[in-house]
Amino acid sequence: MSSLIVHGGTPLRGRITPSANKNAVLPVLCATLLTREPLRLHGVPDITDVRKILDIFRSLGSEARMDHATGTLELHHRDTVFDAARDRLPEEMRSSIMLVPPLLARFGIARLEDNVKGCTLGVREIDPHVDVFRRFGGKVERASGSLLVRCAGPLTPAQHWLDYASVTTTENFVLCAAAANGSSTLTNAASEPHVQEFCRFMAMLGVRIEGIGTSRLTVHGGSALGGGEFRFDEDFHEITTFLALGAITGGDVVVRNSAPENFPLIDRTFDKFGVTVTHADGWSRASSTGPLKVQTPFTSNVLTKVEAAPWPYFPVDLLPIFIALGVRAQGNAMFWNKVYDGALGWTGELSKFGAHVFSSDPHRLISFGGSPLTPAVVESPYIIRVAIALFMVAASIEGRSEIRNAAPIRRAHPRFAENLRSLGAQVEWTSEE
Ligand SMILES: CC(=O)N[C@H]1[C@@H](OP(=O)(O)OP(=O)(O)OC[C@H]2O[C@@H](n3ccc(=O)[nH]c3=O)[C@H](O)[C@@H]2O)O[C@H](CO)[C@@H](O)[C@@H]1O
Numbered sequence: 165m166s167s168l169i170v171h172g173g174t175p176l177r178g179r180i181t182p183s184a185n186k187n188a189v190l191p192v193l194c195a196t197l198l199t200r201e202p203l204r205l206h207g208v209p210d211i212t213d214v215r216k217i218l219d220i221f222r223s224l225g226s227e228a229r230m231d232h233a234t235g236t237l238e239l240h241h242r243d244t245v246f247d248a249a250r251d252r253l254p255e256e257m258r259s260s261i262m263l264v265p266p267l268l269a270r271f272g273i274a275r276l277e278d279n280v281k282g283c284t285l286g287v288r289e290i291d292p293h294v295d296v297f298r299r300f301g302g303k304v305e306r307a308s309g310s311l312l313v314r315c316a317g318p319l320t321p322a323q324h325w326l327d328y329a330s331v332t333t334t335e336n337f338v339l340c341a342a343a344a345n346g347s348s349t350l351t352n353a354a355s356e357p358h359v360q361e362f363c364r365f366m367a368m369l370g371v372r373i374e375g376i377g378t379s380r381l382t383v384h385g386g387s388a389l390g391g392g393e394f395r396f397d398e399d400f401h402e403i404t405t406f407l408a409l410g411a412i413t414g415g416d417v418v419v420r421n422s423a424p425e426n427f428p429l430i431d432r433t434f435d436k437f438g439v440t441v442t443h444a445d446g447w448s449r450a451s452s453t454g455p456l457k458v459q460t461p462f463t464s465n466v467l468t469k470v471e472a473a474p475w476p477y478f479p480v481d482l483l484p485i486f487i488a489l490g491v492r493a494q495g496n497a498m499f500w501n502k503v504y505d506g507a508l509g510w511t512g513e514l515s516k517f518g519a520h521v522f523s524s525d526p527h528r529l530i531s532f533g534g535s536p537l538t539p540a541v542v543e544s545p546y547i548i549r550v551a552i553a554l555f556m557v558a559a560s561i562e563g564r565s566e567i568r569n570a571a572p573i574r575r576a577h578p579r580f581a582e583n584l585r586s587l588g589a590q591v592e593w594t595s596e597e
């Protein structure tokens with residue numbers, strides 16, 4: 165078990181250049197399997213989920229050369245072979261499910277392990293994915309401990325309307341549609357910045373996509389896909405995380421940010437906790453005058469609230485980070501996770517720091533912020549952003565705290581402890597890897 169040990173209470177100060185977004189990089193990596201042409205990807209983060217995908221590529225016979233010093237990945241799926249009886253897709257990460265369409269398109273079969281689950285956020289359905297595979301002509305059946313998906317001939321174009329704007333289901337639809345010969349349309353598509361980035365990568369491969377960034381995507385598939393070069397954008401999760409770390413420790417952190425147009429709602433949410441975010445010349449900065457304080461609403465009988473749902477709502481993966489700000493800020497706030505039904509169970513750990521939060525139901529939490537906090541040993545669930553949130557609270561308290569089971573952070577944030585130390589944090593992992 166990897167724990168993070170922090171001696172908190174130091175205001176973090178300095179500049180951070182964020183890495184790419186895991187949730188853009190992983191669907192892109194899965195998509196690369198659709199083309200037999202060479203590819204060069206820039207800004208690939210050294211995170212455990214990426215390593216797992218590259219390992220499976222190599223075991224299938226693909227060439228994958230990663231230069232960790234520059235973040236450049238050379239990929240070539242020319243002699244790739246998949247054997248459903250032998251090859252196992254990576255476990256403990258949701259993204260493995262996006263290897264299914266390229267495997268179907270190339271080999272007519274894919275096998276998905278039941279343990280292809282990501283963070284333990286509650287129910288994470290497989291059925292919307294199964295619906296998509298079936299729409300494109302896939303046959304789906306249960307095998308022991310896995311799902312088998314087959315397609316005797318080429319995938320056929322499809323029209324589909326999702327029950328809800330699911331991120332990876334949208335990406336799976338686009339992957340299937342790129343391989344299907346004709347035009348396919350998805351309604352109620354997800355539109356997160358990482359979904360848009362993934363679609364731009366598909367366009368670079370030669371797939372024409374209309375409606376990127378909207379809730380209806382039309383994909384013109386079937387043409388031979390090319391190779392090329394692609395550079396990943398900065399991760400808005402990591403940008404927000406470091407800005408929040410600066411704010412919660414009373415410091416001054418400046419983060420590179422080439423896409424401030426994605427931030428108006430995130431900025432307003434910071435504002436609700438007394439943190440002002442400014443963007444200038446490709447950098448973002450969080451500042452506060454004095455201790456954090458929750459804004460008082462003008463409406464009577466309501467709490468200041470953070471309402472997380474599919475984009476363009478406030479992003480659900482950022483909710484724990486703002487819960488951390490909530491327990492630090494004077495005043496009360498409500499956090500509403502409209503997506504997951506099991507994403508707030510961890511909040512009892514906050515009481516070990518002396519924080520006061522109340523779960524009104526599986527989707528809603530109220531923070532009664534501003535209580536004096538003391539260092540603690542806490543245990544993170546298998547949820548990347550919760551390990552970070554617990555770390556944030558610990559970093560704001562003078563003294564030694566320990567975040568047990570913090571390794572999920574390595575799924576998404578390369579050089580996390582190194583970046584923190586560059587800002588002045590006293591932090592270390594108890595074990596490497
Ligand atoms: C690899 C990857 O990209 N993972 C992200 C992706 O997961 P993922 O694509 O698995 O998440 P989905 O968008 O499918 O949502 C997950 C679950 O939330 C529930 N749900 C979701 C939306 C909704 O309007 N109603 C609803 O009930 C469903 O039970 C669903 O199974 O998107 C999630 C939501 O932004 C993020 O937390 C994950 O980090």
Ligand SMILES: C=C(OP(=O)(O)O)C(=O)O
Pocket residue numbers: 186187257258259281282283284481548549576
């Ligand atoms: C929940 C996440 O990842 P996954 O979907 O792989 O569990 C995440 O990136 O925060």
